Every structure is written in C-alpha cells, then in structure tokens.
Amino acid sequence: MAFLQSFFWFLVLIGTMILIHELGHFWAARFFKVRVDVFSIGFGPRLFGFRRGDTDYRFSAILFGGYVKMAGEQVGEEHADDPDGLLSKPRWQQLIVAFAGPFMNILLAIGLLTGLYMVKYQKLADEDKGAVIGYVIPGSAADKGGIKAGDKIIRLEGQADPNWEDINMKEVASSELPMDVSVLRNGKTIETRVTPTRDEKNGVGTAGWAPKSEIEVVAISPGMPADKAGIRIGDLLISANGQPVESRHTLQAIIRGTGGKPVDIVYKRAKVPHDVTVRPEYSTSEGEARWMIGVGYEEKLNFITSKLSFPAALVESLRENGKGATMILDFLKGLLQRRMSAKSLAGPIEIEHLSGMAAKQGPASFIDLMSVVSLNLAIFNLLPIPILDGGRIMLLLIEILMGRELSRNVQETMLKIGFVFLMMVVVFVLYNDITNHLLRG
Secondary structure, three states: OHHHHHHHHHHHHHHHHHHHHHHHHHHHHHHOOOOEEEEEEEEEEEEEEEEEOOEEEEEEEEEEEEEEEEOOOOOOOOOOOOOOOHHHOOHHHHHHHHHHHHHHHHHHHHHHHHHHHHHOEEEEOOHHHOEEEEEEOOOOHHHHOOOOOOOEEEEEOOEEOOOHHHHHHHHHHOOOOOEEEEEEEOOEEEEEEEOOEEOOOOOOEEOOEEEOOOEEEEEEOOOOHHHHOOOOOOOEEEEEOOEEOOOOOHHHHHHHOOOOOOEEEEEEEOOEEEEEEEOOEEEOOOOOOEEEOOEEEEEOOOEEEEOOOHHHHHHHHHHHHHHHHHHHHHHHHHHHOOOOOHHHOOOHHHHHHHHHHHHHHOHHHHHHHHHHHHHHHHHHHOOOOOOOHHHHHHHHHHHHHHOOOOOHHHHHHHHHHHHHHHHHHHHHHHHHHHHHHHHHO
C-alpha cells in the first residue's frame, strides 16, 4: 500500500513536470504557426481524445508525462518541407521553440516556491546567531584546517556571514577544492583554508564539521540500553560524561570511545533535566560493528513561520532557485573535473521514494520537492547533448554561426551519439537507485 501511494505521488510529480515542459514547446510552436500534429497526455497507444484544427489532443495508455509531435521536426521525415513544419521556420524561431520547454520548468520552479512562501515561509529561529560549529571530526578537512568546535564561520569564499545552508551547498560542491574560511574564536578573527574531501559514500565534498545545535532523540531501539534507561523520543540530549552534546556527532564519538564502559547522560524532558547511566552494547545491527546504546537523534530545528507578500515571496523564490541552479552547475563542473562522483545522481526509483516521503510530510514539502525536480529537469534538458533540448539549441547556434545547415549525416550521427549517451545515463541512475535502495534495507 505504501508503495502504491509513493508511486501515485511520483506520477503526479513527474507527470506534472513533463506536461508543463511539453506545454512550453506546444505554445511556442503554435505562436510561430508550426503545425502540431499530436499533443498527448501519456505515451503509447491512443486511448481517447479529440481533434481541434490540425492537432490530435489525446490521452495515451501510459499516463506518465506526455509529448508534442510537430510537423517536420526531423530532417528526412515525411512533410519535412511543409511550410508549417518546424524545420521550415527561421532558426531563431526553432531555437525559441526548443528553449520554451526548459523555460516553462524554470517558471514552474519559481512559481511554486513563490506561491508556497505566500502561504508558509519558514526561517530558522536562531539563524541570526550565525554558523557556530558544534563538532569537528578528527582528521577531517576542517580539523586539518585548524577549525575547532565553538568557532563561528563569519566568511566563506568571500561570502560574509553565511548560514549553514550556504555552507553545506558550498562544501558539497567544493570536493578537492580549497575554500577560504574566516572564523571568529574568542573575539579574534582567524583566516584559514579548508579543502573538502570526496565522501566515498555519496561522491560529494565533505569538510567534517557540524553545526552547533540542540540534539533531539527521534528513535529508540526496543530492548537496547537507552530504552532500558528510560530515554524516550522527544528528549533533548544535554551532555555525555560531562561533555556538552551540541552536535549529532558528539554522542556517537563519546560512545565509540568508551570501549563499553558506562556513559553518564543528562537529558531534558518537558524542560526538566534527568540523568542516567547507560552501558553501551557491542552491536552489528546497522551493518557496522560498534558500541551502541540504541538511540537515534538529529538536530532540533526551530522555525519561525510567516507569510510573505508577493514581491517578497518572488524575491526569495528567485534567490532559492538561483542557489539551487548554482549548486547543480557546480556539481556538473565537479563531475567533468572528476573531483566528484555521480553516486548522488537520483533516478526514478529514488525520486519515487522522495515523492512518497514528501507527500507524507505535507503539501509544503511536496511543493518544495516539485520545485527542485522542475529546476533539475530544466537544467538537465539544457545540457548540450544531442537529443535533448540543449543539444538542439547547440546545433541551431552552430548553424546560425555557419550560415548554413549541417549535413543530414552529421545530424543523424549526433542524434545517435546523444541517444546512446542518454541510455547510459538512464542505466547508471537506475543502478544508483537500486544500490541505494538495497543499502537502505
């Protein structure tokens, strides 16, 4: 049942993205009087529909996205010389038709967040306190750069007073690239460099620092030491063996270093402090042999919720989408430079999983995910790969510069190369999805 629900929301998500994309091509084609033979919701055999003018508006058997079939789209096809065909139009018009699909996805991403922020805009309550580090992993890039717990990051790569979202985005995209970092420590500014290493698990950059925050218990393993000691979901962890727990890494590091010796833990429940002594157990239940007490925890995030005016919501949406686009482009650049791995690329199985999770969390989470997917789809389609919109745009620009049409053999060869490349990407992301799914259990 859970799978069916996730699959339904996946169809809603991806179907909407593709339909909006194809509507962009459709409207642009009609504007330039290109004959559209088919506008289909779904793929495969025609189920039902109606004809208006020259266009067959149809529902097809596989209700997954859709497509637009324009007259004279490809060199050598029937009616390629039709005056109402796409290839009979000026190249600048063909270019706009090709760009219209990704452009609609960009507009959708911006529109979704704008509408969301007008209804529900969330901001971290302690964001004004700045990015204070709660823990530094020993031997990590941050540790080698001289960063210490308690430092406040006041400048990162020229950006003053970055928040943790800014820091995480830069860190992920900067695998094997040095980052100039300024921290405030005991009233003094310290300049250093941190070079994130590539995380072998997900293929992106990691610096090895974590924000200072309250840590909340979110899961308890029945029968494990934490459960027997009376620790419950919702408790706030205060300290372990006298050391403040101000990061999701702190308690784990303390427990691993005990060698099985008892750990004195202080926690708060309903603002009332409690203290217990917990003896870790050696376990391999999570695929790794280590000392554990059977508790799951994460940073407690306190949000201020408000509603933005349309102008303010639009500005914030543009800012968020701009940051998202920059991160995607930085990731692609990292792939080309072989500094980053494609392990984090998500395919349909992973998106289906995320769709289900977002739908359970509520409309705001689902709209946010839809905006992210729409932006990713737009940028992916604009890549200069034959068979994609970006490839078509690239070929048109080459023809405009050359002042003549590329030969049919060249165009067909590039399309074949683009198709093979695209199939390789599809196979790779499916492999990624299946591997990650198996790892999740």
